[in-house]
Amino acid sequence: MHSAARFNNLLHDQPTDRRVFTLVLSLYGARLTACPLDQHYTDPVAYARGQSAVRETFQPDVLFAPVSVALIGAAFGGKLRYLKSNAPTIAQPAIESAGDWQNLHIPDPERQPHLVFVREALRRMVAEHRDQVPVAALFLTPVDIPMLVMGMDAWMDAVLFDRQAARRIARGLIPFFLSVANGYFDDGAAYLVLPCAFASPSIVPRTIVEQFSRPIMAEALAQLRGPVALHHLDPPLLPHLDLLAGLPAVGGFSLASADNLSQARALLGRRPILLGGPEVRLLRQGSTGEVEAACRAVLEDRRDDPRFILCNSGADLWLDTPPENIHAVRRAVESWASER
Numbered sequence: 001m002h003s004a005a006r007f008n009n010l011l012h013d014q015p016t017d018r019r020v021f022t023l024v025l026s027l028y029g030a031r032l033t034a035c036p037l038d039q040h041y042t043d044p045v046a047y048a049r050g051q052s053a054v055r056e057t058f059q060p061d062v063l064f065a066p067v068s069v070a071l072i073g074a075a076f077g078g079k080l081r082y083l084k085s086n087a088p089t090i091a092q093p094a095i096e097s098a099g100d101w102q103n104l105h106i107p108d109p110e111r112q113p114h115l116v117f118v119r120e121a122l123r124r125m126v127a128e129h130r131d132q133v134p135v136a137a138l139f140l141t142p143v144d145i146p147m148l149v150m151g152m153d154a155w156m157d158a159v160l161f162d163r164q165a166a167r168r169i170a171r172g173l174i175p176f177f178l179s180v181a182n183g184y185f186d187d188g189a190a191y192l193v194l195p196c197a198f199a200s201p202s203i204v205p206r207t208i209v210e211q212f213s214r215p216i217m218a219e220a221l222a223q224l225r226g227p228v229a230l231h232h233l234d235p236p237l238l239p240h241l242d243l244l245a246g247l248p249a250v251g252g253f254s255l256a257s258a259d260n261l262s263q264a265r266a267l268l269g270r271r272p273i274l275l276g277g278p279e280v281r282l283l284r285q286g287s288t289g290e291v292e293a294a295c296r297a298v299l300e301d302r303r304d305d306p307r308f309i310l311c312n313s314g315a316d317l318w319l320d321t322p323p324e325n326i327h328a329v330r331r332a333v334e335s336w337a338s339e340r
Contacts, residue, residue: 018337026067044120073148098158126188134190142173185226202235227251295332
């Protein structure tokens with residue numbers, strides 16, 4: 001059974017030969033092809049070549065279009081800093097406060113180079129892999145995009161102390177969000193990963209999620225043409241998971257290694273797909289035996305949960321993650337399946 005069939009069977013509650021697994025190896029493709037990172041995050045041909053190498057080397061069941069939220073901030077006019085061992089970051093945001101938003105130009109997803117790069121890389125990946133391996137894309141919701149445009153502190157100030165302006169900004173971003181996100185679905189993305197900064201219990205209290213983030217997210221997500229997996233970022237999401245349950249288009253939740261998956265399943269019900277697994281730090285620093293044991297422990301915990309995908313928690317795998325640790329994840333999946 002190839003990955004696309006395995007993934008499709010999971011979605012439709014049909015049997016699979018083994019568990020679906022994936023790892024976020026967006027950055028890692030550059031290591032496999034010895035591609036400089038400034039080229040890896042600007043040249044769609046180079047990026048797609050890296051993901052082909054990821055598929056050939058590690059055979060995950062899902063591949064990822066470029067994972068670099070800094071490109072969103074750069075699309076609005078922020079200055080990028082390219083790094084030697086990680087995805088680029090924002091060196092200087094486009095504006096300094098919510099008061100500057102009225103003078104900001106909203107980028108055209110069909111013309112802005114950073115946005116075009118992501119979309120063209122996705123198209124090339126889908127054209128090459130869709131019949132065999134699904135491809136996921138990553139974006140941000142309208143409540144999170146502004147933190148890349150003006151910086152986290154300035155956006156937090158607006159949300160806390162000028163809620164009316166914050167709502168106006170976030171709601172004003174819904175058309176842009178839909179243009180990009182639905183464009184990804186039109187190009188063949190299997191699902192969209194949306195990190196939840198302004199719904200994360202490590203960043204905002206429940207009242208902000210209830211009164212600000214969720215209503216705007218619901219308005220935007222209801223207009224999507226494909227499924228979404230909400231992502232925990234790095235900290236656990238479970239304390240706010242009840243506030244995110246039932247949002248339109250949300251078909252899955254990617255949870256932290258510290259989240260209790262049984263509690264999440266009890267809270268969400270049987271339909272949403274849960275994604276969880278070893279954290280990126282373990283994959284980077286642990287032994288192959290520790291990685292394999294951690295994967296098997298998660299698989300055993302989810303033994304009776306058919307709507308589960310083994311996936312690393314946290315963000316993109318580090319460039320210096322030992323390849324043998326990545327192989328250990330697949331080995332754990334295959335050996336666990338063979339023992340059942």
